[in-house]
Each structure stands twice: as structure tokens, then as C-alpha cells.
Amino acid sequence: MSAADNDIDYDVFLTLSEDDMKEVGIMSFGARRRLSMVIKAANGAATKGYSQHDSSCSDDASITSDLDQPGSSSCQTSPRTTTRMAPSPHIVPSLPMKDNMPLPSKRFSLANWLPDQPGGDDLIQSLKNCVVVSSQQRIRLVKVAVTGLTETLGLYPTASDKTSLAREMVQMFPAVKDTTPGLEGHEHFYNNGSGFLEYKLKNSRMSLPQDKKKRKRRSRQELEVAAKSAKTVVAEDEEEPITPGDQEKVDWMRYSPPTGDNQKKHRDLFIDTFSFRRKIINGSPTITDVLCQFPRLQDMPELINLEFQLLYPDQCDNFISRWGRMKEQIILAGEGNASVLVQIQKFQPDDNRDLCALTALAFALHKSVVQVRGTSTSSSRENSLLFLVQSIPEGTDVEAAAKAKKPVYQQPFLLALGPARRPVQYFAVLDKVAVPCGTSLITAIDRLFKCHFVFNVHYSPALLHFWHFIAAFIYEVLDPHTVKPIIRSFASSVRAVEL
Secondary structure, rough: OOOOOHOOOHHHHOOOOHHHHHOOOOHHHHHHHHHHHHHHHHHHHHHHOOOOOOOOOOOOOEEEEEOOOOOOOOOOOOOOOOOEOOOOOOOOOOOOOOOOOOOOOOOOOOOHHHOOOOHHHHHHHHHHHHHOHHHHHOOOOOOOHHHHHHHHHHHOOOHHHHHHHHHHHHHHHHHHOOOOOOOOOOOOOOOOEEEHHHHHHHHHOOOOHHHHHHOOOOOOHHHHHHHHHOOOOOOOOOOOOOHHHHHHHHHHHHOOOOOOOHHHHHHHHHHHHHHHHHHHHOOOHHHHHHHHOHHHHOOOOOOHHHHHHHHOOOOEEEEEEEHHHHHHEEEEEEEEOOOHHHOOOOOOOOOOOOHHHHHOOOOOOOEEEEEEOOOEOOHHHHHHHOOOOOEEEEOHHHHHHOOOOOOOOOOEEEEEEOOOOOEEEEEEEEEEEEOOOOOOHHHHHHHHHHHHHHHOOOOOHHHHHHHHHHHHHHHOOOOHOOOOHHHHHHHHHHOOOOO
């Protein structure tokens, strides 16, 4: 509803209250407040300008009845009635404004901006016609959108402006929508200070001089002080005392090697001592310490699966049951990324499709810069795969290979015994201990993932996005709303693939 529809000319505009603005459809609080300030300023200027009798000639602000009389002078010294000339309702008059008075904010429209940009029409057509959006298309869209946003509103647009742009992007191009259940669909572009738009804006601000940045980089001393002040002392839960019966069970499992006759008893006692074992493991001992106290986790590796099942009874089998279909969706979604496509094309049709899909996932969600003990290091896509699986020739001493691993590989990873594309057996390397993981890559990946939870260890930084995808969208043990936008975006592309 416009001002013309309500016959609101300039004079009527100057009488509007905030309630009147609501009535004509201005529902934004900020917009009403800014308009009220403009009206107040205009009325104040009018009162000041016309409250005094002016003995001089007025150029265009007053007329008198004498002007219509022949021979009358255009300037008179005697008092007379002064009449204010109403401006045309189609002309917005220039109002005196104070320097610090906020003006109604500008609005950026991607729909108006995009067609005028080089290649804009081609981008529009490609996004409207595609089902699965490639990473190149998304990157290009974000780049053009942020360029228009900053040219219109500067390098520090408001959260409202960024949210409006994010919503407009998914409205214009439904294929780029974040289809994570429970979200509106625009959150991977911008939501509460994060998202692709915010990342691009931060990169754009990096070239600004330090004195032009709104948020100045803190010195090392300031960061150290902030870190110290952020530390809080958390009261430890009171440990439940181990009863003689519990201690007897733990000791029996520790000193009784598993045989065909007592394996069932091992599993039963393993379940009985679950709570005690979690208290010990949650105290952050090393994996070696855990295996020393609970050695059956090494020589009865199926207990790793049982421990995870006790932790997540409803999600334990999700990876095995869902991977068969999802691996093909991951491969097809990954083909939209040039770097991933190159890797996929290296696999022959009869090659290991599981390895092809895992490679595609690791490349699509590659984290090029990782933080290791407070230091930023770069990692190539090829090197990141070594944090997942490493091949050794058939006949190699597996225990010796595990002990000889490089110090950089701190988190659990797989050793594949035999040819890289067709290994004959897999082992999980935990600290420097090799734990059997079977002959199937998917069984091995399933056990490797569960080791992170069973032994309470972090994911490898180089594979953080890779594991978060698996945790959130396959196992469903991680809230998908908490993962990075790039992960949710790829998951949306995977769901869009129809087999």
C-alpha cells in the first residue's frame, strides 16, 4: 500500500504518528522511528522559519493577497497575513537534517543488481535450471552478492541487511536452499554472524587499514589476558566409589584372555561396568592407558561397537544401513566440484566405490587451513586423506608399522594392508596400537568413527568437516544445526541427487 493510495501528500505526511504509520502498513519499528524523527525535524524547522514576521521579500515560501492586485508592491513593510505554499505531492522537499540524525536505511536488491553484472544473466539461468548446485556456482553467487551489498551499504552492513539478502538468494534460486530439517533455508548464507556472506565480508575487510576496521585485532597480550579470564574452575562430579563387586569384574576382564567359552561372560561384564568405564575415559587418559586397563577392547574389537551402542543405542547401525545409497549420491554431488571431479575420474567403474565416495567427501569438505596446538598449518586434499587411511604392502608387520607412525598422525586412522584400491585387511591405529577392523572398508570406517567416541578423542583437524558430515547426516549423533555452512550446503546437494 503506497502513500498515493492513501492520499498522503507532504502536509499530511508531517502530521503522521507512529500509530498512523502502522495503519498504512509500515510495520517495521525501525522504519517508523526514523520517519518520526524526520517529521519532527521538518516540523521544528517549519516552526522556526515561519514563527517570525519577515519584512523582507520571500522567494517562494509566501504569497499575499496583495500580489493579485494591480500595482501592488511585491515587498511591503506593513504586517500582513503570510500563507505557506504547499509543495507538490510528487516532490520530496529537501529537509534540514542534523549531521548525526539517522536517515532511512538503503536497501540492496540482488534481483535488481545481478542482471547488470558481467555474466549475471548466465549465472541466473544456470542456477534456475540446475537441481544440484556446484561449489563454483555457489562461490560465484556469493561473490557477486557481497560485491553489490558492499557497494550499496559499505563493508559493515547490518545483520538485518545480511539476513534479507540471504533470504532473497534462496527465494530467487531454490536450488541453493539449505534443506537441513528445522531451518528456514537461508542460514548457510547468513545466520547470527556466520555463513558464506559473513565469511566473504570478513575477507573483503582484510585489506582495510587497521584504523578503518570496526573490530580491531587484539594484541597477543590482550588475547592471553582474555584467555585467562575465560577459564573457570569446574567442579568435578563426585566419583562413585567402586564396589568390591565392580572391582572384581574389572579385574576378571583384565586378566582373563578371551576364549570361546568365556567371551559371553566378557560381554556381560563389559556391559555391567559401562558407567565406571565411562568415568575413567571421560577423565581424558590416553588411548594407551585405556587399552591397558581394558585390554579386551583390543583383542575383542567388537566391544568397541558394543560400547558405542551403549552410548547411542538408536544410532549405532546408521552408517552401515545408509551408506549403500548415500555413497552414490555423494559421488554425483561431488562431481559439481572441479577438484572432486578430477579424483572421481581416477576411479574405474569396477574400482572400490566406497573408497571413491569417501575420497569425494573428503575432497568436497576439505579444510585447507587447520589449527594444530594453536598454530595454523595448511593441508592439501591429498595429504588430508592420509589422516583417514594409509596403505602398506601385504606382508608388512602391522604392529611395527603402527609404532613407526609419524608424530603428526595423533588421531585414530586406518592402516590398509595390501593394494590401495583392494586391501585385504584394515586396522585402526590408536596411539601406536593396531586394532583389527575387518576386511571391509565400510566396516573399518564404521569402527574408526566409533573409536573417537569410545576413547573420547578429537577428530583430526584436517578431516573435521568430513567427520562432522558423517556424524550429523549419517549417524545423526550431532545436531546438524551446529555444523559449518559448507557442510550443510554439501548435505543439501547430496539430498537433491535423485538416483
